[in-house]
Amino acid sequence: MTHLRTRAVHAGQHPDPATGAITTPISQTTAFALGTLEQGAALFAGQADGYRYSRFANPTVAALEAKLADLEGAAAAVAFASGTAACSSLLLGLLQPGDELVFLGPLYGGTEGLLRGMGERWGIRVVDATTGGLAAALTPATRMVWVETLTNPTLRLHDLAEVARLARAHGAISVADNTFCTPMLARPLEQGIDLVLHSMTKYLGGHGDATGGIVAGSAELIAPVRKTGLGHVGGNLAPAEAYLFLRGIKTLPLRMAAHCEGALAVAQFLQSHPAVRTVHYPGLPSHPQHDLARRQLQGGFGGMVTFELARDERAEAARVLDRLQLFTQAVSLGDVDSLACHPASTTHSFVPQQAREAAGVGEGMIRLSVGIEHPDDLVADLGQALG
Numbered sequence: 001m002t003h004l005r006t007r008a009v010h011a012g013q014h015p016d017p018a019t020g021a022i023t024t025p026i027s028q029t030t031a032f033a034l035g036t037l038e039q040g041a042a043l044f045a046g047q048a049d050g051y052r053y054s055r056f057a058n059p060t061v062a063a064l065e066a067k068l069a070d071l072e073g074a075a076a077a078v079a080f081a082s083g084t085a086a087c088s089s090l091l092l093g094l095l096q097p098g099d100e101l102v103f104l105g106p107l108y109g110g111t112e113g114l115l116r117g118m119g120e121r122w123g124i125r126v127v128d129a130t131t132g133g134l135a136a137a138l139t140p141a142t143r144m145v146w147v148e149t150l151t152n153p154t155l156r157l158h159d160l161a162e163v164a165r166l167a168r169a170h171g172a173i174s175v176a177d178n179t180f181c182t183p184m185l186a187r188p189l190e191q192g193i194d195l196v197l198h199s200m201t202k203y204l205g206g207h208g209d210a211t212g213g214i215v216a217g218s219a220e221l222i223a224p225v226r227k228t229g230l231g232h233v234g235g236n237l238a239p240a241e242a243y244l245f246l247r248g249i250k251t252l253p254l255r256m257a258a259h260c261e262g263a264l265a266v267a268q269f270l271q272s273h274p275a276v277r278t279v280h281y282p283g284l285p286s287h288p289q290h291d292l293a294r295r296q297l298q299g300g301f302g303g304m305v306t307f308e309l310a311r312d313e314r315a316e317a318a319r320v321l322d323r324l325q326l327f328t329q330a331v332s333l334g335d336v337d338s339l340a341c342h343p344a345s346t347t348h349s350f351v352p353q354q355a356r357e358a359a360g361v362g363e364g365m366i367r368l369s370v371g372i373e374h375p376d377d378l379v380a381d382l383g384q385a386l387g
């Protein structure tokens, strides 16, 4: 299996040995029969392989972890109950008081809130290198570098190979949140990044009906994240949700192609509209990092489009958003349905105003998650809303 499209269908999944069922069964159980006392003791001592308790591992969840590890080209992966549980488990599993974490923003507001909040409370120094650049922010105490493969909501890129190189030179672990690109468009581990993370709630699930997160990387780095995040924090993914992600990922390559096609059409339309000042979409030649996007992304430029209105005011954003009919006003992204949101008052309202403005998230900014509807219908809806 060499093609991602084939691996999305088959990786991690096999007909059930007990019944021949092709669809991976939902192992809706909390505990597993241990056998004899000595067999149970061997399982708990790590001297035998097998399932014990679903907080530690579950067959449906394990199939999903294997699928995602395969798609990202990782040795191991561990799934969580949300993207945020994946982020916090990664921090708690790998950092200690006194360590420094450097991030290149903007990040999803919830992640930035988590990093800043947890940093303060757990004695981790969190450094925002968005303006000053990564090279200037790294110190001997830097233990982790955090980026998003496409920034939320401004859709900027970072040169992942360069981020990985700088982090490694300082002995730091590099982390890339690949939620916006998915393994179909961006390949962080192939660029030298150590750990890749997803909110599966978005494109991997794809249908807006399940919350989950996952981290993938080397067995050595995943082991402490698994131990802390599942064993100690207990943020495990439920088997029924794992089933929905296994099903969603099978069509990920097809959905991503449709998202990319629709987003490009929407971005091109918005760019020509007089009520719009700037369109942020890496597939447009006007995007300041279009060349990097062409080098770093494969198969398209993503399904997210962010734009700034000519009148940079909340009232103007409300005028447009409140008139949309096909796009639903909602946070989250990556669903087959198109969604629209006002980042300053929703997804990025957790970020201090000064940092938000420095990252370019203004009151007249609208973020679109372009679904898989026909692009002509989406463009028509935006046209009537913009007036």
Ligand code: 4LM
Residues within 6 Å of the ligand: 082, 083, 084, 085, 108, 110, 111, 148, 152, 177, 179, 180, 198, 199, 200, 201, 211, 212, 213, 331, 332, 333, 347
């Ligand atoms: C949103 N985002 O933007 P859970 N990483 C990225 C994200 O965009 C998100 C998470 C992690 C949005 C949610 C309201 C790049 C979330 C966190 O929501 O915990 O699965 O993922 O609209």
